Amino acid sequence: MLAHLIANAAAVFDKLVVVIGPEMADVAELAAPHTVVVQHERLGTAHAALQAEAYFGEGDVAVLYADNPLISEQTLSRLLAERRSPGVGLALLAMRPQDPGRYGRVLTEGSNVTRIVEWADATPAERAIDLCNAGVLCADAPTFRHWLHNVKNDNTKGEYYLTDVVDLAVADGVNVRAVEAAEDELRGINSRAELAQAEAALQQHLRAQAMANGVTLVAPETVFFCADTVLEADVLVEPHVVFGPSVTVRSGAEIKAFSHLEGCTVQTDAIIGPYARLRPGTQVGAKARIGNFVEVKNTTLGDGAKANHLTYLGDATVGAGTNVGAGSITCNYDGVFKHRTTIGEHVFVGSNTIMVAPVNIGGNALVAAGSVITKDVPAEALAxxxxxxxxxxxxGKLLKESLKARKDNG
Known part of the structure; x- marks a missing residue:
């Protein structure tokens, strides 16, 4: 969630500061190279914002929440633009969810926000308001500092709440404006169920974006993307395909049903699947073919190379125009170290071949079906x-009869 928010915020703001709790080294590592500060005492959201005060500078400051990961670059840009509008001292994000539930309500008079009231403190009339607080605030740094230092903790939890900044701004006669955005962008995530809802919203957005860019999704609702998936125009994706992190598919390629891709690049006019798995480090050349129940890991397939059926290629280089027959595998792991198999161009590897790495098969060689290859094969040789x-x-007949008699006799 943090990575999503960082990516969009970095496109709008010059400096990012991530406030974390103690003993969260993994989160700090994820946030790098951005500045990280630790909130050693968890005394509320305003207190958390104050931990980053030394990095505010003199420009505009926005406070975001990592449990709101889907706020878009466009929405953050609108927030910043609203804050910089003439006469606006504080801008916040708000939404109108289908079920306002227990969200804090945003009260307004005309175009100005007058108050944020928490659901527990709201009157029936206030609870009927459908404009809800998303928690994100933006103000100029000197004024934001002043408000944060004046937030009190005279509440039941004894915490310093960021939302109290709105009351302080209104009391100072500052114009406070709400920037509305879609619920799918601003929904908070506090449970596994809400995480699933946010994931569904993100997937819907990524599918729509892919199709708008010229990708054909035969059954869009069954295809799952990562935020960094790159599909060029005229890629065809059949149903039930999953794209893991760091996948690029070039124009004209076809990804057939029930395939899983991660950490790989598929070049122009290649065909993947159905039921194929491309693992990290895989490079598939133009017009190459990875067929059904083929797994490829840390392997480069040259242009036009084929592995059409029931094959495992790990830590290998396969030359252009080479055909790897059904049931063939590269034995790349000896229990301690990984080893590489190199297959030249225009090689024919017969079905059910086991290639025990490290081994090299020269160009234009032919490997007979059912072979176990433990030594290098020269170019143009028959192995x-x-x-x-x-x-x-x-x-055969006698052995079958003997086995049947043994079975009948128990």
Whole structure:
């Protein structure tokens, strides 16, 4: 959630300061390279904002919440623009949710906000108001400092609430304005159920954005994206495809149903799936083909290379125009170290071939089906890595009869 908010806020504001609690090194690492300060005593939201006071500077300051991760760059820009409008001293974000529930209500007179009242303190008439507080405030730094230092903790929890800044601004005769945005952007996340709702809203946005950019989604509601997924125009995505982090798919590629991609790049006019898995470090060349039940990890496939059925390619380089037959695998792990398999261009690897890395197969070579390849194969060679077949007349029938008799006798 923090990463989403940082990405959008960094596009609008010159400096970001992330306030965290104690012993949150993992969050601090995620926030890097932005400034991180620690709120050692959790005394409320206004107190948290004050921990970053030394970094306010003299410009405008906005206070955001990491449990509101989907606030867009456009909405933050509107917030900042409203604050800088003539005569506006404080701007805040507000929404009109379908179910206002227990959100704090934003009270207004004309275009100005007069008060934020918490649901527990609101009268029936105030609870009927559908304009709700999203918690985000923006003001110029000197004035914001003044208000934060004057927030009191005379409430049941003994905490310093950021929302009290609105009352202080109104008391000072400052014009306070609300900038409205969609509920999907401003919804807070305080439970697993609310996290799922936010994820659904994000996925709907990402799907719409992909289609607006020229991507064909056959069944949009079944496709799942990451925020950093890059699909160029004229990519076709069939139903039930999942894009994990760091995926780029170039124009004209086709991702067939039930495929899972992460940490990979798929070049122009390649075809992936159905039921394919591309793992991190995979590079698929133009017009290459990864077929059904094929898993590829940390592997580069050259242009036009094919692995069409039931294959695992890990830590490998596969040359252009090479065909890897069904049931073939690269044995890349010896229990301690990973090793690499290199297959040249225009190689034919027969079905059910096991390539024990480290091993190299030269260009234009042919590997017989059922081979176990433990040594390098020279270019243009024909490699057999299997024992000679022996046929024993009638022994099959006798063995079956013997096994059946053993089964019948218990």
């Amino acid at each position: 057999f890595g299997r024992p000679r077949q022996t046929n024993m007349p009638e022994r």
